[in-house]
Amino acid sequence: MDLRVNTPSYQQVIDIFPGPFVLIDRDYRIVAANTSYCQRYGVSREQVVQRLCHEVSHHSTVPCSQNGEHCPLEHVFEHREPVQLMHVHYDRDSRPEQVRIQAMPLLGEDGEVLFMGEHLDPIPQAEEGANCLIGRSQAMLRLTSLLQRVAPTQSTVLLLGESGVGKECAAEYLHRFSDRAQGPFVIVDCGTLAEHLMESELFGHEKGAFTGAVARKEGLFQAANGGTLVIDEVCELPLTLQTKLLRVLETGTIRSVGGTGYAQADVRVIAATNRDIAAMVERGAFRNDLYYRLSAFPIQVPALREHKDDIPAIAEYFLSRLPGGDRHLPLSPAVIEHLLAHDYPGNVRELRNLLERAVILAGEGALRPAHLQLRDGQGAAGVAPPRLQPAARSLISRAHRLSDEQVLAALKACSGHRAAAARELGVSERTLYRYLRRMRAQAD
Numbered sequence: 001m002d003l004r005v006n007t008p009s010y011q012q013v014i015d016i017f018p019g020p021f022v023l024i025d026r027d028y029r030i031v032a033a034n035t036s037y038c039q040r041y042g043v044s045r046e047q048v049v050q051r052l053c054h055e056v057s058h059h060s061t062v063p064c065s066q067n068g069e070h071c072p073l074e075h076v077f078e079h080r081e082p083v084q085l086m087h088v089h090y091d092r093d094s095r096p097e098q099v100r101i102q103a104m105p106l107l108g109e110d111g112e113v114l115f116m117g118e119h120l121d122p123i124p125q126a127e128e129g130a131n132c133l134i135g136r137s138q139a140m141l142r143l144t145s146l147l148q149r150v151a152p153t154q155s156t157v158l159l160l161g162e163s164g165v166g167k168e169c170a171a172e173y174l175h176r177f178s179d180r181a182q183g184p185f186v187i188v189d190c191g192t193l194a195e196h197l198m199e200s201e202l203f204g205h206e207k208g209a210f211t212g213a214v215a216r217k218e219g220l221f222q223a224a225n226g227g228t229l230v231i232d233e234v235c236e237l238p239l240t241l242q243t244k245l246l247r248v249l250e251t252g253t254i255r256s257v258g259g260t261g262y263a264q265a266d267v268r269v270i271a272a273t274n275r276d277i278a279a280m281v282e283r284g285a286f287r288n289d290l291y292y293r294l295s296a297f298p299i300q301v302p303a304l305r306e307h308k309d310d311i312p313a314i315a316e317y318f319l320s321r322l323p324g325g326d327r328h329l330p331l332s333p334a335v336i337e338h339l340l341a342h343d344y345p346g347n348v349r350e351l352r353n354l355l356e357r358a359v360i361l362a363g364e365g366a367l368r369p370a371h372l373q374l375r376d377g378q379g380a381a382g383v384a385p386p387r388l389q390p391a392a393r394s395l396i397s398r399a400h401r402l403s404d405e406q407v408l409a410a411l412k413a414c415s416g417h418r419a420a421a422a423r424e425l426g427v428s429e430r431t432l433y434r435y436l437r438r439m440r441a442q443a444d
Contacts, residue, residue: 010115020120023106026077028052028063031115040122042092053118057089070138072103076116080105086145088136091122094422096136098123100148123148123177133166133173134317135310139302143170150297151177156249158234158294159272161301164349167272168232170301175228180268183227188220191233198241199257202231206258221254221265234271234294235280239287246290269294304344304351311339311351318352325359328367329434338369407435 010032014021020037022030033048041048053073054060064087065071075083082104089099100121105113123144133144150157151174159167168187175185193201204219220229231237237245248254249269253262271294280286304311312331319325331339344350358371406425414420422432 014117017119020122022048022053022118022120023115024053024073024118025115026073026113028054028073030056037120040092040120057087059090059094069136069141072101072118073116076103076105077113080107080113084145084149086123086141086148088141089120089122094420098144100145133169134314135307136313137307137309139307140310143299143301144173146299147173148177150174150299152179154268155297156268156294157270157296158277158298159270159301160277160298161272161274162303162347163274164347165301165303166348167274167301168230170299171228171230171270171272174270178228178268180227184224185228185230186220186224187230187232189232190236193236195238198237199244202241203244203254204256204259206256208258210257216256219254219256221248221267222263224267226266228268228270230270230272232272233274235273235275235277235286242287242290246287246293249290249293304347308340312336314348314351315339315355318355319359322356322359325355326434327438328359328362330431331367334369335367335372338372338374342374404435404439407432407439 010023011034014023014032014034017034018036020040021034022037023032024030030048030051030053033043033045038045038048048056054063058064058067060067063071063074065074069087070085072083072085072087075081082102084100084102087099087101088096091097100123102119102121104117104119106115106117108114133140133147135141147170157171157174159170161167171187172185175181188201190198199205200217200219202219202221204217204222207216231245248265248267251262252265254265255262277286277291277295281288281291304314315331315336316329319328319331339351346353354372354374357373358367361371361373362368407421410421410425411418418432418436425432
């Protein structure tokens, strides 16, 4: 009797995996795709096998490392170790989506890497109109990757970063992708509260606890029960309240002002600050034990000047949500050049306010560089922006305006398929929709 067992093929093995999974060789070619991948992206194996991974996933003729992203394949073949990161891929309808990638080396008998195995976990998109993190630069993908890793846990997170970088947005992202997403999301800004009100706001008070306490009041810890409490500008807490906050984090219990007993608080705390909290600990202005408890998982939210490549996308996002802003899309190369030339000391908040003013100043006319009232006067008419780096000029060249004839010709060549026409034109499908909407409005 022949007791030999046939060795399963790579295809049979990866078909066991429940999520999308592909094998890729060192030349960026997909050599196998499992059934889940084909179902998720609406393709057959014949449509993806032997094609370049960056061509399929990024709609790009060059590897993602040449477009500002960290390439998992290059990492795996160079370091022979697994890697996890975030990327922006295209879904079955050619719409961009964030994907968490877990890549691992598959070794041959000689110990050399034969293939990279890549598991893809598409991240659900935020609801339309909700705050979200915009951008596909390395800095933003790194931030999103960290948020994705810690979101499902119960760990306390400390968000660090300058004013206006979007720490509240990052906190909302953590809440949205946690198992508390259906619970309350409560924010308290300690920088706006008088010191004598902070304790009552956070923990509540009993009737008669102090002059003016005519009724019992529930605190924000109780209001956030079962959900997430964001303590913004946590460094503004006085030392006495830092002690009380530490007890909540250690024991999960709270006591209201004037109360005699403790109550359970099922709350995940996210703290945020724009100050140098470590320096405050050194000079005794912030409790070191609370600092260590809060910084179990610190995350630095990058300043806008550290990911300028994202400025056009962020500007488009804000304009699409401002009254009258949508008609200024896509932005002209001259406007993008001025936007990229500024360093934004006020970060994303400054960019949003800048665009809101620009839309008002533009009125019914086209949005021009003169409408961008930058802090350093770069927006004044006749003032040329500083010389841009090649990467910035590349962004501008990709933001060219298309003529109606170009749009119609691409749609005709692609038999009316909008996603294919957008790829042919070198723009996103959303941008193509805006061109078509503008053309219809002009026709009416």
